[in-house]
Amino acid sequence: MTETVWAPDGSNLVVHADNADFLPTLPDGAFTLIYVDPPFNTGRAQQRQETRMVLNAGGDGDRVGFKGRSYDTIKGALHRYDDAFSDYWSFLEPRLVEAWRLLADDGTLYLHLDYREVHYAKVMLDAIFGRECFLNEIIWAYDYGARAKNRWPTKHDNILVYVKNPAKYHFNSAEVDREPYMAPGLVTPAKRELGKLPTDVWWHTIVSPTGKEKTGYPTQKPEGLVRRVVAASSRPGDWCLDFFAGSGTLGAVAAKMGRRFVCVDQNQPAIDVMAKRLGAHAEIASCPPA
Template sequence: MPIRQIVLQDNLEFLKTLPDGSVDLIYIDPPFNTGKRQERRRMKVELDREGGARIGFGGKRYRAVDLGAAGWDDVFDDFLGFLRPRLEQAHRVLAPTGSFFLHVDYREVHYCKVELDAIFGRACFQNEIIWAYDYGARSTKRWSTKHDNILWYTRDRAEYTFHFDEMDRIPYMAPGLVGKEKAARGKTPTDVWWHTI
């Protein structure tokens, strides 16, 4: 398998074709089991030097291009039954120093955490990343849900790849409270990610 290949297909069938311990990083973003009919518009966001309507990281401007819509029923009677074989295969193919990320929401994250603890071992749970955002509809009947959960596990609890020095830095919220050099360099992200596009 080529280095840095992204595969877009049913992950269970693809994972079964891979040899044990052969993948450095796995990111799975399954359906969220919302119990609703879903329709998702496919959008492409492009850099727009002419003054796009969206402003992203670093003040760059973007525009959204509508690519059409697709619909599906996001209902599973047994969500973990659907997910479990995929998690087991992911664990099997994960390299000894590899990382596994599962992206879910508040409906299933707690069940998935227990399942992943059983498959990977509780000690191999490294972190939960909260992906926060502020776009989309607002509820008038409960707190608006404005985050997703990403569970990070490794094959080995102590020996894993983490490129701390290579990650993009973000600005300090109060740059006047740190020295000029630190403010210019920025800080490393935390486990709460704000999505602005």
């Protein structure tokens, strides 16, 4: 095995590297949780520009806010990456094979995709992990953005959940946030107060364009979504891995929940965002090409 910058008793890491070069440097079974949100192969460029509001004391800003206060809109860095591959599956398959190798015996993989590729990924993961290791398909449903008029509007992503060993995987439903009952009058007051466990359909908003979570990175996922994954499938002190880390949401959640993490991305804009977001909780490292 090539020398690695990671150590089981070392620091959390943000790694600037091609994951195809970095993953083989890691030892077998090192991670309890792997969450990956790879490019969806949409065939188009993804981009988002940071914006922030600055109070304009003179009252002649371009936006009016709370109590009539005037604000200037300041445009920041434009983050962009190409979400198109001529051979998507030869790109993704070896990385998923590495994910299987890197999972501990009680570990779990969450693969976040959308309707374009998820059915192919299910067949691929059945072959890599074994069909008996399939745990769930989670539907993340949201209600935001434009609505098509010539078909049913697409407002969900798919998350495939596979375990390394179906007899030993870690899953703690007691740690998962609960949801309000849709018909609270039909349950006891005690149940109504406690709430119900989520099913495999998760209703959760996207990252608010004006919220504190927003980093400006395209396709950033909300912390609430990833928090549920981390809570259910890892324990405090466990190592978590995201090798398509983007804005570093897994690292942000893991740091808040007492887990250790490695976030990997080859794009410099992603590293810049994660250095700002996770720099207090992780070392920034790099892995030279193989």
